[in-house]
Amino acid sequence: MDYLLTEEQEMIRELASKITENKIMPVREELDRTGEFPGGIVKDIAAADLFRVAIPEEYGGIGGGCLELCLIVEELSRGCAGVAVSFAASALGAFPINRFGSEEQKKKYLPLLASGEKLAAFGLTEPNAGSDAGAIETTAKPEGDEYVLNGTKVFITNGGEADIYVIIAMTNKEKGARGASALIVEKGTPGFSFGKKEDKMGIRCSATRELVFDNCRIPKGNLIGREGTGFIITMSNFNHSRSGIGAQALGTAQGALDEAVKYSGERVQFGKTIATFQAIQHKLADMAIQVEAARALIYSTARMIDSGKQKNFSKESAISKVFPSDVAMAVTVEAIQVLGGYGYMKDYPVEKYMRDAKIMQIYEGTNEIQRNIIGLELIKESKRKKK
Amino acid sequence: MNIIVFIKQVPETTEVKINPETNTLIREGVTSIINPFDMYAIEEGLRVREAKGGRVTVITMGPPQAEAALRQCIAMGVDEVVLLSDRVFAGSDTLATSYTLSCAVRKIKDFDLIICGKQASDGDTAQVGPGIAQHLNIPFVTYVRKIEEIPEDRKSIRVEKMVDEGYEVREMKLPALITVVKEINEPRLESLRGKLNAKKAQIPVWTFSDMEMDKERLGLDGSPTQVIKIFTPQPREAGEIFEGEAEDCVNKLVEKMKENKIV
Ligand SMILES: Cc1cc2nc3c(=O)[nH]c(=O)nc-3n(C[C@H](O)[C@H](O)[C@H](O)COP(=O)(O)OP(=O)(O)OC[C@H]3O[C@@H](n4cnc5c(N)ncnc54)[C@H](O)[C@@H]3O)c2cc1C
Numbered sequence: 001m002d003y004l005l006t007e008e009q010e011m012i013r014e015l016a017s018k019i020t021e022n023k024i025m026p027v028r029e030e031l032d033r034t035g036e037f038p039g040g041i042v043k044d045i046a047a048a049d050l051f052r053v054a055i056p057e058e059y060g061g062i063g064g065g066c067l068e069l070c071l072i073v074e075e076l077s078r079g080c081a082g083v084a085v086s087f088a089a090s091a092l093g094a095f096p097i098n099r100f101g102s103e104e105q106k107k108k109y110l111p112l113l114a115s116g117e118k119l120a121a122f123g124l125t126e127p128n129a130g131s132d133a134g135a136i137e138t139t140a141k142p143e144g145d146e147y148v149l150n151g152t153k154v155f156i157t158n159g160g161e162a163d164i165y166v167i168i169a170m171t172n173k174e175k176g177a178r179g180a181s182a183l184i185v186e187k188g189t190p191g192f193s194f195g196k197k198e199d200k201m202g203i204r205c206s207a208t209r210e211l212v213f214d215n216c217r218i219p220k221g222n223l224i225g226r227e228g229t230g231f232i233i234t235m236s237n238f239n240h241s242r243s244g245i246g247a248q249a250l251g252t253a254q255g256a257l258d259e260a261v262k263y264s265g266e267r268v269q270f271g272k273t274i275a276t277f278q279a280i281q282h283k284l285a286d287m288a289i290q291v292e293a294a295r296a297l298i299y300s301t302a303r304m305i306d307s308g309k310q311k312n313f314s315k316e317s318a319i320s321k322v323f324p325s326d327v328a329m330a331v332t333v334e335a336i337q338v339l340g341g342y343g344y345m346k347d348y349p350v351e352k353y354m355r356d357a358k359i360m361q362i363y364e365g366t367n368e369i370q371r372n373i374i375g376l377e378l379i380k381e382s383k384r385k386k387k
Numbered sequence: 388m389n390i391i392v393f394i395k396q397v398p399e400t401t402e403v404k405i406n407p408e409t410n411t412l413i414r415e416g417v418t419s420i421i422n423p424f425d426m427y428a429i430e431e432g433l434r435v436r437e438a439k440g441g442r443v444t445v446i447t448m449g450p451p452q453a454e455a456a457l458r459q460c461i462a463m464g465v466d467e468v469v470l471l472s473d474r475v476f477a478g479s480d481t482l483a484t485s486y487t488l489s490c491a492v493r494k495i496k497d498f499d500l501i502i503c504g505k506q507a508s509d510g511d512t513a514q515v516g517p518g519i520a521q522h523l524n525i526p527f528v529t530y531v532r533k534i535e536e537i538p539e540d541r542k543s544i545r546v547e548k549m550v551d552e553g554y555e556v557r558e559m560k561l562p563a564l565i566t567v568v569k570e571i572n573e574p575r576l577e578s579l580r581g582k583l584n585a586k587k588a589q590i591p592v593w594t595f596s597d598m599e600m601d602k603e604r605l606g607l608d609g610s611p612t613q614v615i616k617i618f619t620p621q622p623r624e625a626g627e628i629f630e631g632e633a634e635d636c637v638n639k640l641v642e643k644m645k646e647n648k649i650v
Binding site (some may be wrong): 048062 | 576578
């Protein structure tokens with residue numbers, strides 16, 4: 001289907017697609033097996049200028065938005081979602097600086113992130129604060145012209161690989177959720193170290209790691225926005241990034257569907273290719289219906305966000321994460337069914353697609369939490385109408 | 388270092404179809420690409436520039452459509468491109484082509500290194516690179532798999548030339564020409580900024596009147612090569628291979644030769 005992308009958007013998609021075909025697909029099986037971070041591919045993505053896409057032109061970017069990011073993430077995920085999330089997590093770390101940072105912070109960090117010379121990460125989750133983000137315990141105590149950080153973040157994508165971390169920590173515990181702030185912490189700052197690197201079911205080549213802060217001192221100038229706006233920044237960040245998770249799911253589902261279609265045209269049983277069996281055709285059709293619906297949803301949501309016309313879009317953004325990630329889970333499981341026993345084997349990429357798909361229902365707010373957000377917004381909307 | 392890279396636009400297929408009546412390539416319905424071997428030449432040019440500074444200029448001779456190939460070079464990051472296009476260039480063989488290309492180099496004057504792919508995937512002659520060097524009277528090395536060194540004074544270059552048994556190390560004075568093989572590097576992909584630049588770029592076109600050249604040496608008139616006939620050879624049947632101990636094989640072979648009345 002033609003989504004009426006601009007010429008520039010087509011270029012972006014084509015570049016990402018070339019990286020997937022030429023650089024990711026040939027090595028993804030090995031990356032999955034070893035869990036090694038795809039540093040070389042990250043360099044290729046940087047050389048193609050794709051890290052520049054969502055950064056404003058005055059800081060070395062191209063000035064694109066959500067849709068452009070989704071196009072890249074979709075294409076990269078068709079190759080390997082582990083690579084795609086390493087790219088996307090840097091965008092997640094760059095967004096708070098770009099949207100809420102000072103001129104000085106933008107000048108210092110955005111050009112480095114635009115060129116892909118440095119990666120970023122976003123650290124919110126803690127051992128005792130997952131879905132319940134308000135329960136974070138990491139503190140950033142103001143002391144003179146510094147903050148002193150203490151605490152541990154877990155499951156942080158690009159942990160160890162990134163140079164620039166946006167960390168959500170409590171600058172004033174008494175104020176509860178209003179006491180959280182977003183701070184920039186650079187790798188190499190004394191008192192900042194990396195803990196356990198996770199051994200994961202899927203997206204295995206992405207780095208998921210613990211961040212440990214032990215009396216880590218950072219200048220006050222590293223505060224993003226004002227003190228107390230940590231969760232406002234977090235929510236805005238997630239509202240803008242959720243369709244990106246949708247795009248990961250979309251690319252993953254598309255990749256699995258492509259494999260299933262290809263295989264069904266080659267595999268012969270009962271003297272015919274299995275694609276001639278209606279049972280298989282209907283499976284493929286159902287997969288395609290879901291994939292295309294997910295794509296239409298993600299692109300429209302991203303366009304709406306980029307237009308800037310709608311101020312509150314937490315419901316739409318949640319929908320654009322939940323539906324595609326549920327689709328990806330269902331489609332990748334079905335793809336294995338189409339390949340039968342071969343689909344269960346590591347010789348074919350579909351079992352990897354399935355393992356990769358699972359995380360998309362979990363991170364950046366589980367699908368249960370997304371449904372909570374959608375439900376709450378529905379109730380709010382109906383109350384507003386009554387007035 | 389000022390580097391000139393020559394490229395050719397070729398049909399994207401390994402199975403070139405030939406019109407038996409006109410003895411020419413059938414180009415309809417075949418998309419055009421940059422000759423794959425030239426991609427390594429472009430990449431090497433960019434790498435030398437990145438290491439030593441300077442500019443990379445890519446030149447091609449061809450019809451106006453060849454502009455697309457040059458835009459792709461801009462997207463990969465080269466500094467300048469030139470299209471040599473004129474009716475009088477049409478029908479050039481390798482001699483006339485290399486002469487025409489050398490005239491473009493003379494116009495540019497200031498260059499240190501010329502890089503070409505080892506051969507074009509359509510003609511497969513591997514003659515144009517060395518031909519340019521001869522016309523310019525500069526040294527050349529073909530089948531280069533590695534540039535070992537260009538010393539600080541930039542007066543010479545040391546390269547590894549692929550030969551059947553391995554490689555030879557050759558050194559020559561600059562300016563010089565090399566033709567490169569695919570072992571030399573991995574060509575980069577295009578970049579987004581490059582593609583955006585390529586879209587906007589004006590492609591300079593040089594015609595006969597833009598260069599100092601001898602008209603008799605151009606195009607069909609300047610091409611001593613005459614194609615009498617082009618045909619697709621019939622595939623030969625695979626031969627028979629005898630396996631086993633040498634003595635048995637020899638016996639089998641003798642049997643076979645007797646059978647076929649060769650001996
Ligand atoms: C591979 C990976 C990468 C990650 N990358 C990052 C990162 O870069 N940065 C970062 O900050 N975090 C990251 N995370 C953390 C991720 O966002 C959290 O894992 C996620 O938000 C869920 O938190 P939890 O794991 O603590 O689960 P829990 O919150 O403990 O949830 C457990 C279960 O309870 C359900 N549940 C919890 N609360 C409710 C509720 N109120 N209503 C209904 N159901 C509920 C959940 O949906 C889930 O099913 C990453 C996680 C993983 C696995």
